Amino acid sequence: MTVPTMPAEASASAAAVTPTTPPPSASPRLVAAVVCGQRIALPCPQWCVIDHASENVINLDDFSHDGAPISLRVPVTGAAERVLIARLSQWPFASDEAGRAAYLRLEGTDDGEVANLPTSAALAFADQLVAHAEGIRALAGVLADA
Numbered sequence: 001m002t003v004p005t006m007p008a009e010a011s012a013s014a015a016a017v018t019p020t021t022p023p024p025s026a027s028p029r030l031v032a033a034v035v036c037g038q039r040i041a042l043p044c045p046q047w048c049v050i051d052h053a054s055e056n057v058i059n060l061d062d063f064s065h066d067g068a069p070i071s072l073r074v075p076v077t078g079a080a081e082r083v084l085i086a087r088l089s090q091w092p093f094a095s096d097e098a099g100r101a102a103y104l105r106l107e108g109t110d111d112g113e114v115a116n117l118p119t120s121a122a123l124a125f126a127d128q129l130v131a132h133a134e135g136i137r138a139l140a141g142v143l144a145d146a
C-alpha cells in the first residue's frame with residue numbers, strides 16, 4: 001500500500017506564503033451622532049466625511065452621509081472654474097425606501113443645480129466623460145498639426 005505524499009514543490013511554496021494586509025473593509029463603521037439632542041451610535045460608510053457628532057439633527061430622516069467632493073478645474077479667461085463637482089451622498093433613514101440608497105450627487109457648475117445618479121447612470125456619465133476627453137484630445141491633435 002502506498003500513502004500519497006505532498007510533492008516537495010507544493011510544501012516549499014506553502015512555506016513561502018507571506019502574510020498580506022487585508023483590503024479595507026467596505027462595511028460601515030459605527031460613529032457617534034446626535035439626534036434630537038441624544039448622542040447615539042449609527043452606521044456610517046467609510047467614504048463619509050461628515051462629523052456626525054458635531055451636528056444635531058432633529059429627526060433620523062434628516063441624517064445624511066456625504067463624501068468628499070471631487071471636481072474638474074477648467075481654465076477660463078484669466079482664471080479657472082470648478083465644474084463637474086461630484087460626491088457620494090446617502091439619506092439612510094429617508095421615508096421612502098428607494099431614497100435610502102447611496103448615489104452620486106453631480107453638479108455641472110457651482111450653480112446649485114444637481115443630479116442624483118444611481119450607479120448605472122453614474123457609470124454611463126463617466127463613459128460620456130471619457131468620450132468627451134477623447135474628443136478634446138483629438139481636437140488638440142488637430143491643433144498640433146495646424
Ligand SMILES: [Zn+2]
Binds near residue numbers: 050
Ligand atoms: Zn456618515
